[in-house]
Amino acid sequence: MLDNETKTQLKQYLDLLEAELVFSVSLDDSEDSKKVTEFLTEVAEMTSRVTIEPLKLKRTPSFEINQKEAGASGVAFAGLPMGHEFTSFILALLQVSGRAPKIDDALIKQIQAIDRPLHFETYVSLTCHNCPDVVQALNIMAVLNPNISHTMIEGGMYQAEVDAKKVMAVPTVFLNDEEFGSGRMTIEELVEKVSGPLSANEFADKDPFDVLVIGGGPAGASSAIYAARKGIKTGMVVETFGGQVLETLGIENVIGTPYIEGPQLMCQVEEHVNQYGVDVMKGQRARAIQKKEMIEVELANGAQLKTKTAILATGARWRAINVPGEKEFKNKGIAYCPHCDGPLFKDKEVVVIGGGNSGIEAAIDLAGLAKHIYILEFLPELKADQVLQKKLHALPNVTVITNAATKEITGSTQVEALTYVDRLTNEEHTLVVEGVFILIGLMPNTEWLKDSVELTSRGEILVDKHGATNIEGIFAAGDCTDSAYKQIIISMGSGATAALGAFDYLIRRIE
Incomplete structure (x- = not known):
């Protein structure tokens, strides 16, 4: 599962472990469990400081990273921590083993002062470059405070949960089974949300x-x-x-x-x-x-x-389009980052608003995932570079609509449709879609x-x-x-x- 270059890099980090670790693993006979087993076995075979033991957890397949002599760390992964989350996995190994996280002392004290149980669950996609910051921040909080625990959930492996909880953007964080936040959040922002901001006295x-x-x-x-x-x-x-x-x-x-x-x-x-x-x-x-x-x-x-x-x-x-439904459905079908949220719209019909470079790049990226993409451009023609337009026009599942003024985005609990006005004829048209990516500068x-x-x-x-x-x-x-x-x-x-x-x-x- 891991190539030789990755193994070489990982071996260097494993040599830095400060204590013996245990992968406490919840598995069954599924193909997903076999993948997790293969991954963890490869890692454990690279060092004598990591062993594997069975443990029944909330999700299968999933695993905790624990110190052998210290018990549960509060850090768990449901699914495979590959892609952008591989770094989160490596840092979790080091920090659970005892290596201090690189954050300010004042922030460490603020985290350690939290005196109530907090269990975080973060839904991610492995192509999301925003997700690791949130996963790593919550893992640090779990390592520093026994009242806090965190599980990363790989959305592709737990698609049924993603659909049931109507997760339409990643990362999406739940705290004690209630939705807590969505999108990129720094560790400072996460701590502030649960314990309040640093007081002005800290700067006096x-x-x-x-x-x-x-x-x-x-x-x-x-x-x-x-x-x-x-x-x-x-x-x-x-x-x-x-x-x-x-x-x-x-x-x-x-x-x-x-x-x-x-x-x-x-x-x-x-x-x-x-x-x-x-x-x-x-x-x-x-x-x-x-x-x-x-x-x-x-x-x-x-x-x-x-x-x-x-x-x-x-x-x-990112500039807002300021139409009805935009605020209401943010992270419920309205998105701004195709790299992060694109996998959540696999085989769905989506709209990209914006015909500049950002919009056309987004449409090209989404074309390999979505069923169909509509591009809405307010002006009579696209503004993107010709090299991008050439790539776009070669795609079979893209429709470009120019002179289109977005009127509203509608739905019940998530995006279900978008209505636009043809600026030449003043006719209204409605597109039945489940996602709207806004990229207008x-x-x-x-x-x-x-x-x-x-x-x-x-x-x-x-x-x-x-x-x-x-x-x-x-x-x-x-x-x-x-x-x-x-x-x-x-x-x-x-x-x-x-x-x-x-x-x-x-x-x-x-x-």
Whole structure:
């Protein structure tokens, strides 16, 4: 089941185990159980520190990873942790064996303080690049606190459960048998949902920064690296490190890197940031900024941070179509990530709204899974690159509808139909579908700045060639600005520009 290269890499991790482990396995005579047995046997045969024992669990096939001398860890996998979840499996081995997770001490204390039973179950697809973050976060919580347990459930192996619980997006997390959340969630967000946010007191003793970056995407990260390399005190306020890039699977235009996946890229970027001692405040959202004697940034939890300069790099999010049904059916048939949620729509009819590169790439990806795909484009023609359109038109199960204005999305408990208006004839048409993927571009995350810095009519921050805004000492970078092109490499470059601009500003003040 595991190829030689994978075995070689896995062997290196198995050598790092700090205690003997047991795979406690629930099996029967099914083909799925045979697959799980083969997988676990291969792993156990690679080290003397792992053994296998039978155990009756809630699901079959499934298995727990336990320390031999310590009993149940609370970490379980129902199905095969392959694909993107193979990393989750490896980290679970190391952490259950005693290797400390790489999270802040304050967060560890917050997790360990949870004093009520919490049993999490996460439905995933093995092609989902968002799922591992949630699985790994909940596994860490289970390892750190005996009141917490977590089971990863591979949706393909447990399709009946997925259908019964009407899981229409991954990851979907249940807590104590009630739906808890869906989509990408960081460990900070998960902990906050069950125990509340860190108090403002946690930030009270922070000295003023020289540069405070708000945002954790490519622009924010490059800003922090360039600032910290100048030897000045640098901080980051980060809601989710990685930003919109975490929603991008294949990236082929980062110069010098022919192909990389978004989460992998931002993981490397985060490691790069951490090399410079940047004070990264994760799971925090800024809600106000103003220039006084210094620049003061207020966080959503009420904390106040002071800095000599600030760099706004809050990025952008998927643009909504703002029609009836969009909010009601989010994660109940409405999705934004074909790589993550595509497998849930196997053999179903779906709509992709958007004829730009993102929409056409999504349709191409979905074509191998869905029964039929309708592409709705508001304009008279598709806007995607010709190379993508050529691929699209070669597909037999795709229908392109131009001049289409989406009117509403309807259903009972999940999406059942979409109605659009033909802009040329004003006729209404209804498509009977079970999924709607919305990919119509991005909008800047700048609503909180409308009374602080100058914005364009589209809400983008106006900056000059140094990345400076109209407010002295406040700079901006990336997709939240009026940059003509929204690209990863351009965001990284603008982050460097803003950091250098902020450094020059500080030097001028000293002089």
